[in-house]
Amino acid sequence: MKLFGKKVQDSSETDRTQRTISIIKKLQQNNLGDKTRLENMLIDLEEGLPLDADAKTYLKSLYEQYKEHRQTHAASPPAQIRQDSSVESRKSEENKIEVLEIIQYAKKLRAMNMGESWRLDYVINTLERGDPLFSSDMEYVQSMIARHFNVGTDNVIHQQTQHIRYVQPQTGKKDAVKKKIPDIKSVLTWHAPPKFIDGALLTIRLGLAFIFIWAGIGKIANPISTLDMIDDLGLNLTASADTVTMFGMLEIIAAVMVLTGAATRIGAAIHLGILVWAQLIFGFSYVVGPSLWKDVAIIGAAILLIICGSGKFGIDGILKSSKTVKSKESISPEINHNVYHESTDVSQRHQNTDGQNTSKFGFFAKRTSRYGDSQIKDDKFFVKQNLEKERADSEKILFSNTQSRPANSPAHEYKSSEYNYKVLDKEHTYNNVECDRITDTIEMSSLIKEIKQEKLDMHHTSRYESTKDSNLRPAIQNTSESIQARLDAKILEIKRLKDNLNAILDDLMAIKKEL
Structure with a gap:
């Protein structure tokens, strides 16, 4: 039962x-x-x-x-049911249209090389497949669209959870088993150390250096007592006083390296080797005494210094910070200063002995590195327009003077007028060449800005090259190669423009001599 x-x-x-x-x-x-x-x-x-x-x-x-x-x-009546279904279908259609708009804007950003190309490719492929999209990627695309297309995200992109799904961490009893891959990545990601890590490393260095300096001085000052201690422990070690003194000097040298932060990892590795050797000989038993158990904590401190180094309060940290500053300065190309000061060199070559600038557009060369691209384009158009107007007015004056010359006027007046016309023509040629020089200087300045941006993109992309995701690694590699190719092409273009500028300057000097 x-x-x-x-x-x-x-x-x-x-x-x-x-x-x-x-x-x-x-x-x-x-x-x-x-x-x-x-x-x-x-x-x-x-x-x-x-x-x-x-x-x-x-x-x-x-x-x-x-x-x-x-x-x-x-x-509810059947009509209401049909109305609800039509509303739901209309909402789903609107969501699909919004997703298509997001894909379209993302493709435009990708074509203009705006933002992270590999991330935009991932967003485009994910939305086209209809797969879930992470909220961080969605926020990134929204910010890029609002920044570059001047479109409000509230008017174009609505975060609808019906069509665009966001991955949320699972909760319950089996979180450890069912946790999503992005959540695991966030746990395994190497985060920046806290601000007080340098002070903690300095404290550990001071303590470790004090222990080994004290122990080393004891071995050097009285090596016989160390040998007696080894004999009292019953260890048959064939060690002499010179060997003990050598070990004491080694401990002091390594302690000084740790204390000053010079080659901290090497000094900590020496300490670690000495400690491990001592533990293997003396063991972990309390028969010898509980004092030897402090070596376990010292081993942990030595391992920490091997991993983290000296921090910024040490010679290694100072050298590392100086290298970082130099690498940031080297982001801009070497030809940066030469091109920006090209206009100054040109204006100096056009100065006469009195220190006055003979070029009518000397002021313009200085503005190429001071104003934005839009202001430079406006000034360039203004210069060309004034050149054409000046030549037309001068030709009208000369033509009217030639036509109004009386029949009985002297011939030297006509020759003088003809000479003035030739001089005007030379001046016009000079101004045209000067305008070409200004145009090349503008182009070189804009190329420098593009090279700076490419260098920054390369610097940001290099942070993702160590990713463990095999799907993203080829895209990041292709992005780095394309940026490097564009950089090489722009540097070659700047070299060509510099050669062209030198030729233009020679022409200007020749015309100036004729004038």
């Missing part, structure tokens, strides 16, 4: 479990409740695990909502 009663009880529990599973599936079909939590409950029930009290209370409340939902839909 007991067995029969147990079978009846098992069958009733099985029926109750199946009924609960069917309720959970209905809730999922009607988009009620937390999908992740319901899925975890469903997995637990299928594996035969009981639900806790909170889960049961949560299911009861959701089931009441499900009943109310069914009653309202049953009482």
Whole structure:
């Protein structure tokens, strides 16, 4: 009878479990409740695990909502149902249109080389496949669209969770097993150390150096006592006083390296070797005395210094910071200063002995590195327009003077007028060449800005080259190669412009001599 009663009880529990599973599936079909939590409950029930009290209370409340939902839909007329379905279909269509707009803007950003190309490719491919997109990637695309297209994200992109799904961390009993890969990456990511890490490393260095300097001085001052201690321990070590003195000097040298922060890792490695050797000889037993157990803590301190180094309060940290400053300065190309001071050299070559600038557009060369590209383009158009107007006015004056010359006027007046016309023509040629020089200087300045931006993009891309994701590594490599190719092409273009500028300067000097 007991067995029969147990079978009846098992069958009733099985029926109750199946009924609960069917309720959970209905809730999922009607988009009620937390999908992740319901899925975890469903997995637990299928594996035969009981639900806790909170889960049961949560299911009861959701089931009441499900009943109310069914009653309202049953009482509504068929026309209302059709209207709701049409509204839902219209919302889904709007969501699809919004996703297409996001893809279109992302492709435009990719074509203009704006932002991280590999990340934009990932967003485009993910949205085209209809896969879930992380909220960080979605926020990145929104910020890029708002920045470069001057479009408000509220008017174009609505964060609809029906079509664009965001990955959320799962909660429940099996979080460690069901955690998403991005969450694991965030745990394994190397975070920046806290601000007080340098002070902590300095404290550890001072303590470790003090211990080994004290021990080394003791070995050098009285090596015989160290030998007597070894004999008292019953260790048959063939060590002399010179050997003990040598070990003491080695400990002091390594301690000074750790104390000053010069080759800290090497000094800490020497300390670690001495400590490990001592532990292997003396062991970990309390027979020798509890004082030897301090070596375990000192070993940990030495390992920490080997991993982290000296920090910024040491010679190694100072040298590292100076190298970092030099590397930041080397981001801009070497030809940067030469090109920016090209206009100054040109203006000096056009100065006469009195120190006055003979070029009419000497002021313009200085403005190429002071104003933006839009201001430079406006000034360039203004210079060309004034050149054409000046030549037209001068030709009208000379032509009117030639036509109004009386028949009995001397011939030297006509020759003087003809000479003035030739001089005007030379001046016009001079001004045209000067305008070409200004144009090349503008182009070189804009190329320098582009090279700076490419260098910064290369610097930002290099941070992702050590990623462990095999899918992203080829895209990052291609991005680095394309940036390097563009840099090489722009540097060659700047060299060509410099040669062209030198030729233009020679022409200007020749015309100036003729004038």
